[in-house]
Amino acid sequence: MVNRRAFLFRMALFSRVRSLPWRTSQPKGWPWAFLGTACEGTVTDVGTEGEQRERTSWKEESSQNLGFWRERLADQMLPLWRLNYEEQLKVKFESLKKNLETLESRLCKIGAGDPAPTTARSERPCSRLHPFMPSPVIHGYRNKSSFYINRGPDGNPKTVGHYLKSWGGSNVFCVQPSHLKDIPEKHNQVAQCFEAFLQQSTWGLSTDSCKAGPWHELIVRTTFLGHTMAIIIFNPQELSQEELCVQKEEIKEFFSTGPGAVCDLTSLYMKERTPRHQQLTPFQLLTGEPYIFEDILGLKVRISPGAFFQLNTSAAEVLYRTVGELGRVDRNTVIFDFSHGTGATGLSLARQTSQIFSMGLVGQALEDAKWTAAFNGITNWESHPGNMKEIMPQLLESQEDGRSLMALVDPSQCGLSNRVVQDIRNCRAIQTLVFVSCRPYGKSIKNIIKLCQPPDPDENLLGEPFVLRRAMPVDMFPHSLQCELVMLFTR
Known part of the structure; x- marks a missing residue:
């Protein structure tokens, strides 16, 4: 059995230049930074070997047996495949922990956190990271x-x-x-x-x-329905x-x-x-047929050829439940769903909520979401392609009824636009924010900093800042370095 220390030693070659030795693309930031730190001082022999391999001609490489290439491909696509599942989650957890420490440092620099060294450890963002919610399916999970x-x-x-x-x-x-x-x-x-x-x-x-x-x-x-x-x-x-x-x-x-x-x-x-x-x-x-269909949490979802849907259906069910539990969604909750894709995240919570406003869905994704809502008899879901100002009268009415307002964010890899960040930040009625990210670095970090920094009229960030309360990781991608992180913010 390969232990974590042996795995990190093997990965030292990758951390040496912050890229895989065959120069494939990779996400910036964590967890490569963590692997590089963990392996520091152990790369001399491995690096020399890598430099020798780089001088090998392609003709010589092509004579290698198929097992050589298959192993290299596995290392490129699924860097954690050599570890047992428990060890994989430990590596991911340490990566996320370091990522939240970086977020904490950046928030302190802009006055959005307590920079004092006496800050209680229980109040630090990295301490609010909960243990992983594992994927129910570990092998062959991709849809x-x-x-x-x-x-x-x-x-x-x-x-x-x-x-x-x-x-x-x-x-x-x-x-x-x-x-x-x-x-x-x-x-x-x-x-x-x-x-x-x-x-x-x-x-x-x-x-x-x-x-x-x-x-x-x-x-x-x-899909699970055999399509x-x-x-x-x-x-x-x-x-x-x-x-x-x-x-x-x-x-x-x-x-x-x-x-x-x-x-x-x-x-x-x-x-x-x-x-x-x-x-x-x-x-x-x-x-x-023009579409395929999936069954998730008792919801029949339509999927068009170009529409986004979570890659791991079983883990997506865990993700959707986590969103509802972390946001304390109930019949008095009004959700503003800024998620991309087919609207499945918000629609899966429809039966638990008072009202859902899905913001920004377009094209095939919007048509899929409309079909899903109609087929499943969901009547408290509405789609609004514009911004939140268009439905402000309904917001005010919700406040008068005593209903709580929650923003649900699950952006694409490009992150949220500045306008969406401003809409959420400046709507003072929204006291709860659930932010879901499969890349809790880069664009997501920039979005979170905007949501948490002190008010800044020059950037049109007028409402009170949000504060991170809990972070719950869900393993959507076993054997890889990625996961979904569900973060609860309040103000």
Whole structure:
């Protein structure tokens, strides 16, 4: 069994230059900073070995056995896969703890915390971090996987898998990810069938890395209800409309009546990827149903091909319950939901609340949320694409009725816009804020600082600042370094 100390020693190579040795992208901030600190002083021998590997040519690397590449891919995609689950949660907890200490320091600098050294430890933000809520499912938990198409280590130009760079960083190729612990068998089955289609397809693969070939990406989505959606993203390049139609028919036939029929797809989509500005055209349904559906906490949710939904459905149920419990949601609570996606977080709480105003949903996500509310008989949910000023009369009425107002925030990786931060901060009636973040650093930290800093008329931050009371981590991504952090703020 690999213990935590041995794991951190192995990860020392990564912390040496704050990036993986094959220069893959990674999130900034925690937990790499924690791993680097934990491993400090142990990287000399490992670093020398890494430098030697960087000088190895790609031809020499490609002669390595498949197990070598599979192991490297696992280290890149799921850095904690070598640890048992209990040890994984310990590593994540220490990372979050250091992250909250950084937040505390930054808040003190702007006068939003007590900078005195005598501050009681029980009052510090990092002390308000609760133990992890574990994921009910540890292996094969993903309901959405993305696969790319490129040359494999064996030279096969039509390999479907995940990108990996050579040690020198000059070559990019794909490694089949069937061994990764987070990908379910159904996703691997669709990916393998798609690779079989590519092998027999007359539509070639460009070797020009700038164009990435006509085949770009395969996305597979599944649900607990047994639905499977496949989305093929491609670059039409110089093909005529007639040639494109031929290719679409070939793909449709392959997955409908050919070898790919074993996948039993509920929906098969294609989407063109134009070279200029990397824009995407609308989804094109080739065969099957336009939507798939999921059952979560007794709620039937509709999911469109481009809509966001939590990657781990079982853990999402834990997340939604945690939001309700931490915010003390009851029949006297009015929720302003600023979450992105299909509105599932707010809708899952609808039966417990007085009223839910969903703010900012657009496009497919909005249509999915409307369908979900109507199908489940939810009548106390409303969508408002504008800002909170438009519903201020209803806010004032809620206050007169004695109902409490809560803001629910679950932003995308881009964080909240300044306008949303100002709306929440300046609405004095909102006394409770639940902030959910899968990246509790970067943009999220900047949002939290704005919500907690002293009033600043120059930034239009007029209301009283919020104060962090509790932080509850939910493990949405076993084997990886990420998690969801649910934070309760009051003022």
